[in-house]
Amino acid sequence: MERQIYYRLIALWVLSEAMLGGIIHGFNLPVSGLVVGTCAVACISLLAWYVPERGAILKATIIVAVFKMMLSPQAPPPAYIAVFFQGVLGEFLFRKDKRFYRITCVVFATIALLESGIQRILVLTLIYGNDIWVVINDFINRLTRQKVAANYSLIIGAVYVSIHVLVGILVGTWIAGLPARVEKWQADHQNILLVNEGKSLDLQRPVASRNRRRVWIFLIWIFLVALYIQSYYKIGTPLLPSHISLKIFLRSLIIVLSWVFLVSPLLKKLLYGWLQRKQSQSAQDIQQVLNILPITQQLVVKSWRQARDFRGWSKIQHWLKLVLANALSSHSGLAEGVVVLFVAPIQTGKTTSLVEWSADRQDVYGILTPVVDGRRMFMDAHTRQLFLMEAKEGDEDTVAVGKYHFSRANFEKASQVIRQSANQKGWLVIDEIGPLELNGEGFCTVLKELIQEGRKQMILVVREKDKMPERVKNYFGLHHALVINHAGAL
Numbered sequence: 001m002e003r004q005i006y007y008r009l010i011a012l013w014v015l016s017e018a019m020l021g022g023i024i025h026g027f028n029l030p031v032s033g034l035v036v037g038t039c040a041v042a043c044i045s046l047l048a049w050y051v052p053e054r055g056a057i058l059k060a061t062i063i064v065a066v067f068k069m070m071l072s073p074q075a076p077p078p079a080y081i082a083v084f085f086q087g088v089l090g091e092f093l094f095r096k097d098k099r100f101y102r103i104t105c106v107v108f109a110t111i112a113l114l115e116s117g118i119q120r121i122l123v124l125t126l127i128y129g130n131d132i133w134v135v136i137n138d139f140i141n142r143l144t145r146q147k148v149a150a151n152y153s154l155i156i157g158a159v160y161v162s163i164h165v166l167v168g169i170l171v172g173t174w175i176a177g178l179p180a181r182v183e184k185w186q187a188d189h190q191n192i193l194l195v196n197e198g199k200s201l202d203l204q205r206p207v208a209s210r211n212r213r214r215v216w217i218f219l220i221w222i223f224l225v226a227l228y229i230q231s232y233y234k235i236g237t238p239l240l241p242s243h244i245s246l247k248i249f250l251r252s253l254i255i256v257l258s259w260v261f262l263v264s265p266l267l268k269k270l271l272y273g274w275l276q277r278k279q280s281q282s283a284q285d286i287q288q289v290l291n292i293l294p295i296t297q298q299l300v301v302k303s304w305r306q307a308r309d310f311r312g313w314s315k316i317q318h319w320l321k322l323v324l325a326n327a328l329s330s331h332s333g334l335a336e337g338v339v340v341l342f343v344a345p346i347q348t349g350k351t352t353s354l355v356e357w358s359a360d361r362q363d364v365y366g367i368l369t370p371v372v373d374g375r376r377m378f379m380d381a382h383t384r385q386l387f388l389m390e391a392k393e394g395d396e397d398t399v400a401v402g403k404y405h406f407s408r409a410n411f412e413k414a415s416q417v418i419r420q421s422a423n424q425k426g427w428l429v430i431d432e433i434g435p436l437e438l439n440g441e442g443f444c445t446v447l448k449e450l451i452q453e454g455r456k457q458m459i460l461v462v463r464e465k466d467k468m469p470e471r472v473k474n475y476f477g478l479h480h481a482l483v484i485n486h487a488g489a490l
Contacts, residue, residue: 011296013043018071048094061087102176109172117164185325363426432461
């Protein structure tokens with residue numbers, strides 16, 4: 001199970017870097033280091049706690065960089081520098097001895113986010129030059145009409161970096177307590193979700209089309225470079241004006257375009273070549289992450305939907321709780337070998353949820369009981385074949401439950417469907433277990449057979465009424481079954 005948690009944490013790191021990071025870098029938001037860096041720090045710290053092996057974090061870093069290359073090709077090389085800095089730092093700081101885990105988390109998060117802040121300032125200086133800081137100082141000094149000029153750009157830079165340090169300390173402190181909180185969250189089975197296996201992701205790297213606009217931008221870049229060289233080396237009369245604002249603008253435009261057309265492609269080519277060699281060396285681990293990535297993506301999305309009743313920071317907290325409780329649990333929808341009691345009140349969509357959940361799966365067997373045209377039916381969960389559950393008029397061999405009369409023969413037919421599926425690998429669904437079974441009728445006999453044979457990975461639908469879940473547990477001896485007690489969990 002340790003290896004499964006290892007791959008799940010890598011998958012979460014991949015999603016934050018390749019998808020969240022790609023979106024933030026695409027919009028060039030200034031908070032990218034804080035948001036993506038915090039996610040990376042959390043994943044690395046949890047890797048150190050749950051998989052305390054030498055080299056585990058470094059291997060995870062390489063896998064994340066490979067997926068980032070495939071899923072987020074628009075990410076600039078500095079984003080890869082941040083990933084490798086965080087991975088190497090995490091490998092260096094964390095040790096097998098967990099006595100210093102709390103302080104290590106704080107130190108790690110602080111340094112990692114500090115690097116992110118400093119990197120942003122260095123990039124700005126590289127693109128705009130020192131002139132940008134001169135302009136900022138002059139503008140604010142004129143605005144405040146001070147007699148003694150102050151270095152406001154230094155103050156702004158210091159505040160920006162200090163924010164990263166402060167966030168690092170807070171994030172590190174919060175992450176240090178995560179393992180204990182996750183254990184508490186997992187104890188509350190309401191946080192455990194069943195997650196459908198998703199389709200494989202298409203990881204083909206998109207090829208940028210050389211359209212007419214790109215050609216024109218390339219020609220403008222060549223012209224600006226030539227103009228800058230002519231004016232800087234004073235080949236004849238300088239054609240570029242000497243106004244500082246215009247110099248900053250032209251310098252930044254030339255550097256950005258030089259990055260786009262020259263430096264970035266070269267660095268990416270070298271980086272991609274190295275990562276592709278590492279990809280072949282880590283093919284088995286990459287395949288494991290590739291297999292679990294769609295499921296993890298569904299877990300993230302489903303957890304967000306589950307948090308829809310919350311607002312603001314409470315929504316984010318509840319979402320994180322669901323994601324981590326499931327990703328780090330051996331009893332989640334990502335795991336096998338567990339009996340699940342799906343408990344919810346009557347008429348809350350239990351069967352509908354199961355029908356939708358099993359629609360595109362090939363590993364779900366057993367019986368569902370949807371209502372079709374106002375009549376309750378049996379449905380083979382695998383073949384989707386329907387047959388009547390309710391007794392026809394004139395049937396003598398019936399089972400009565402309240403005002404309803406069900407065909408005993410069709411119940412036996414449904415039980416045979418369950419028996420024939422008993423040895424199939426996958427989920428076995430029985431919808432539902434209730435008063436009928438507690439009286440020795442319905443699916444009572446077939447469920448006892450399955451339990452006696454040691455069948456796991458079953459989903460038993462139980463209505464939330466008259467202490468039915470506890471009665472079912474006691475009657476069938478399912479004391480260690482996982483209870484999911486809200487209809488939206490599927």
